[in-house]
Amino acid sequence: MATETRTAPITLTERALAEARNIMQEKNVPAEYGLRVGVQGGGCSGMSYLLGFDKPKESDETFDIDGLTLIMDKKHGMYVMGMEVDFQDGLNARGFTFSNPQAKSTCGCGSSFSS
Numbered sequence: 001m002a003t004e005t006r007t008a009p010i011t012l013t014e015r016a017l018a019e020a021r022n023i024m025q026e027k028n029v030p031a032e033y034g035l036r037v038g039v040q041g042g043g044c045s046g047m048s049y050l051l052g053f054d055k056p057k058e059s060d061e062t063f064d065i066d067g068l069t070l071i072m073d074k075k076h077g078m079y080v081m082g083m084e085v086d087f088q089d090g091l092n093a094r095g096f097t098f099s100n101p102q103a104k105s106t107c108g109c110g111s112s113f114s115s
Contacts, residue, residue: 008063008070009077010037015087016096017066029053034062034069038076049098
């Protein structure tokens with residue numbers, strides 16, 4: 001039986017992948033969970049990004065990115081297509097960052113956008 005490998009609509013940098021794996025290990029995230037990426041209403045620009053660990057649901061698509069399961073609601077694809085998730089660990093900022101070519105405008109914090 002052949003398994004279909006689809007290309008994820010977003011990319012995670014090496015730093016983002018490493019940090020997600022670290023969090024999974026440190027927080028003892030169950031193996032059946034994956035990294036959920038998506039959007040939700042709210043934030044100062046109308047929509048904000050969603051990033052967390054979760055189990056896949058029926059309305060989800062899953063992708064394998066270097067051994068890490070990426071979970072995304074099928075409806076969110078149009079909002080995050082081509083987005084890059086990175087992880088910053090600097091003096092001024094620490095956390096995941098989102099670079100989204102679909103966003104027409106973003107807010108100062110970088111976690112909210114409008115499409």
